Amino acid sequence: MRRTALRRTVQRRTAAGFIALLALLLPTAMPATASPPSGDDVIVLQGAKSAEGIxxxxxxxxxxxxxxxxDIFRGDIREGKAKRFIDAPEGRMAVGMKADVRNDLLFVAGGSKGKAYVYNTETGDAVKEYDLSPGFINDVTLTPDGAWFTNSAAPELYFIPVSREGKLGKADDVETLKVGGEAGEPLQPNQFGFNGIAAAAEDDDVLIVAHTQNQALYAVDRDTGKSSRIEGPDLKFVDGILVKGDTVWAVQNRANQISRLELCDDLSSFEVEDVITSKHFDIPTTVARFGDTLAAVNAQFMRPASPHEVVLVPAWD
Known part of the structure; x- marks a missing residue:
């Protein structure tokens, strides 16, 4: 049987604790005011006072x-515009997200709320809410049979089954995978563990997970939870990741860069092929791809109030 290693655990974090943690992890010496960048390669999320996922x-x-x-904004990289689309119910958060375009569904990680949310991308309606676990539910990836979420406060992944026709699993269908090996070791105080997540392109049974504290990527067996480090240079401040074939784009938030990595066939190692930067980056956290263009969202953690933006950069050299 699959997922014999699945079980539930409890670890509590609060939104206040998350903000305190950001204060420790991110720069505090910031200018009193911040001017928004300008140009066709920047799309302002008008009215947003915080941002994280895309x-x-x-x-x-x-x-x-x-x-x-x-709240969720909807925009168009060709038109260079975005506006508030979903006015989320009070008390929610929006961290990493992925869209199931075939079934018009948007899956959103709920941060310190310990939840996952699903919205209809045609109507903006809230479709379903799942209780995953206390901690910080950080990011999500979609596989042919469901959605996988990370927890930055615990070495666990959470699976929600979703049919190819978009039928969502029930609350008691949610499964918890305890991750073992190096990636499953206890975190140091005030550190994030699991962050971005993606399915390996050639093997649906393997997930690639970014680990912020360890500055590393791990291949995780989704049946057993066994993890193995993907060897390569340290990825300082690694956050969201995106996988296409043997290419990984790894966002490194405080470094204000996206590293383009090439994976070896057996996922045992990677090489850094390119480092993508922009004068408009202001602590980017997650990234989406549109052909040869990447769209990265600026989180501007711990900054004074200023417009939050999506920054467009080339995906390749």
Missing amino acids: AAGKETTFYAGELMTG
């Missing part, structure tokens, strides 16, 4: 989340 929708449509309210 997902590619149909064609050139993207969705971006307001971190602390859970």
Whole structure:
């Protein structure tokens, strides 16, 4: 039987604790005011006071989340515009997200709320809410049979079954995978563990997970939870990741860069092929891809109030 290693655990974090943690992890010496960048390569999330996640929708449509309210913006990279699309119920957060474009669904990680949310991308309606676990539910990836979520406060992954027709699993169908090996070791105080997640392109049974504290990527067997480090240079401040074939784009938030990595066939190692930067990066956290263009969202953690943006950069040299 699959997932014999699945079980539930409990570890508590609060939204206040998350903000305190950000204060420790991110720069505090910031200017008193901040001017928004200008140019066709920047799309302002007008009215957003926080930001974190981004997902590619149909064609050139993207969705971006307001971190602390859970609201969702919808924009178009060709038109260079975005506006608030989903006014989330009070008390939600929006961290990492992925869109199921075939079934018009948007899956959103709920941060310190310990939840996952699903929205209809045609109507903006809230479709379903799942209790995953206390901690910080950080990011999500979609596989042919469901959605996988990370927890930055515990070495666990959470699986929600989803049919190919978009039928969502029930609350008691949610499964918890305890991750073993190096990636499953206890975290140091005030550190994030699991962050970005993606399915390995050639093997649906393997997930690639970014680990912020360890500055590393891990291959995780989704049946057993066994993890193995993907050897390569340290990925300082690694956050969201995106996988296409043997290419990984790894966002490194405080480093203000996205590293483009090439994986070896057996996922045992990677090489850094390119480092993508932009004068408009202001602590990017997650990224979506539209052909040869990447769209990265600026989180601007711990900054004074300023417009939050999506920054467009080339995906390749």
